[in-house]
Amino acid sequence: MEHFQRQIAAFDHPHVEAIAIIRGHTLLALQRFLLERNFRQLLPILLSPITDPLNHAVDPAEIQYHQHRLKLTASIIFHKQLALTARGHEQIFVVAPNIRLEKPEVENSPRHLLEFSQFDFEIRGCNMQQAMLLVEQMVKHTLDEVQKHCATQLAQLGRHLPRYETAFPIYTTDELRAAHGDDFEQFMSEKAHTPFFITNHRREFYDRETPGKRGHYNNYDLVWPEGYGEALSGGEREYEHGQILLRMQELGMDLTPFGNYLEAARRGLLPPSAGGGLGIERLLRFICGTRHIRDVALFDRSVGSNFLF
Secondary structure, rough: OHHHHHHHHHHHHHHHHHHHHHHHHHHHHHHHHHHOOOOOOOOEEEEEEOOOOOOEEEEEEEEOOOEEEEOOOOHHHHHHHHHHOOOOOOOEEEEEEEEEOOOOOHOOOOOOEEEEEEEEEEEOOOOOOOOOOHHHHHHHHHHHHHHHOOOOHHHOOOOOOOOOOOOOOEHHHHHHHHHHHHOHHHHHHOOOOOOOEOOOOOOOOOOEEOOOOOOEEEEEEEEEOOOOOEEEEEEOOOOOOOHHHHHHHOOOOOOHHHHHHHHHHHOOOOEHHHHHEEEEEHHHHHOOOOOOOHHHHOOOOOOOOOOOO
């Protein structure tokens, strides 16, 4: 009953309305930014035979529907690649809900959710540097728009958004790990006063390995300053059948569920591309200056949630 009362009281908190107004203008700014650049917006995909295998363990989120075993979407990465083959879909984006049933190890994390939304984009023929530039421009535009249209709500939250005039710094995982150890991302996030990129992460098979440079990857993260941590992950994509197979076999993956995806790659249907996914709740957490991600969502879906509703 105590948790119930706390949830009902939260509905009436003045910050709930302020955050809702900020949320609306944030999404509007993101969507307009890409629509004005001739992107096509897709609607979400929630069920699929395959989804993002992720680079960390989560509990399975899947259902049996007649003869089909379907997964709830952990990310829309494979559908983004395939969508680029459609006529007029050279540049796409989607506000994509994701389900990731995180392990208890992150139960107290202030930035993990079991159910969250990503602002996903993908561009045919794009490289990592071009994608990073687009991300930087989009983030700066969004922060400026929110500060312009939501100054009253931000003031209510005790937040004034900085205006970043210079390019976001770029680091590599190798240099940061050598300087700061394995927890380099959080160390740098707490130290930084501007968002920054980190490149060359060893993770999922679909992030492209640098041609001619084994063990080096054309991918990137955007990290928020002020200790807010990772904002976005992205990169160039593997699209050649042989290289995809090699990467999957290196990770010891079961290829069977990916049969149709691999067939598309074998037929040369997957185009070269790059993209990324910006965590919307993590963006709102940074914009609103809240320290726990559940504070920017009306219904708590943090890893330690009591699931009242």
